[in-house]
Amino acid sequence: MPSGHIEVQVRPGVEDDLAALTDLYNHYVRETPITFDTAIFTPEERRPWLLSHPEDGPYRLMVATDADSQEILGYATSSPYRAKPAYSTSVEVTVYVAPHAGGRGVGTLLYKALFAALEGEDLHRAYAGIAQPNEASTRLHERFGFRYVGTYREVGRKFGRYWDVAWYEKEL
Template sequence: MEVRVASIQDAEAILAIYAPYVEKTNITFEYDVPSLAQMQRRIMTTLEKYPYLVLIDQGKLVGYAYAGSFASRQAYDWDCELSIYVDSHTHGRSYGQILYQHLIAILKMMNIQNVYACITHPNEKSERFHELQGFSYVGCFHACGYKFNQWHDMVWMEKHIGNSNMVLPVIPFSKIPSIQIESTLQNEYVQSKKIMI
């Protein structure tokens, strides 16, 4: 098993995981599956400022997770919204926990303070998963997303990962030396092996 930084070469495998969520579920509010070129652009745009990670198991990409901007005002620079998707046939194998563990470790290196998850409600699996990762419930927006001819609620969950008493400038992901990223991923991988047992 390996967790590494995504590249545009991963876009096709990422799309294969994401497409069923778009076409068959309300887990994402996106209506249309992005094109390969669109997904490649999303990966590269994300990596300019935030981490985008993929999980490989037995040579196959089985999940991915990335961070993005929480809000546009400068005061929100220390906050991130997280997104995570795993192959729907691999639920229950701790892939999500492993991806989040690696992602949050890198966000801490960047001096991020808070992470947020936006979840279609009800989604008991995702809400429970985030609770187990230390997220707490913030609130619910009622009937705010319209997909598959019906309205859906959306909840926000949050987790504090930083040191509020020592606020340092946020370091864009692209500015962190690759050797430091690889070292962090390797250290988190050692911890991940304990999770899988």
């Protein structure tokens, strides 16, 4: 086994993951424009988000962990695209990888598990919004068959500037 190799396991997220998932997400809130949230969360504030992703159905939470330490290395979700009923066969997907775990295939493993879990669900399309620039996320989504459909220009303001969001879709 090469030095530094980490065996990654992917499983559905559970309530015991809440604190670690909140810490991971808060990194992206504080340090990046990847999410347009601007204030960090407590685990209790994030609990409704976690509970909205059960182990079955179209809205899933998959978690990647280090097989030895069980440290959370990242997560992927499918969530409602929009609240109106006609959108019910569409989901928005996202992936977050711990900063120290980037470039190791964690995002790929998470999306493989997420899309496998969604097979057989009554879903037609998956959508992903990628704050620009984010070449790694763009490459990941394109590897999974997402195609570019358009960009919302300067749609979000964070860190004193405006950010574009490129939208991608995938047939399910």
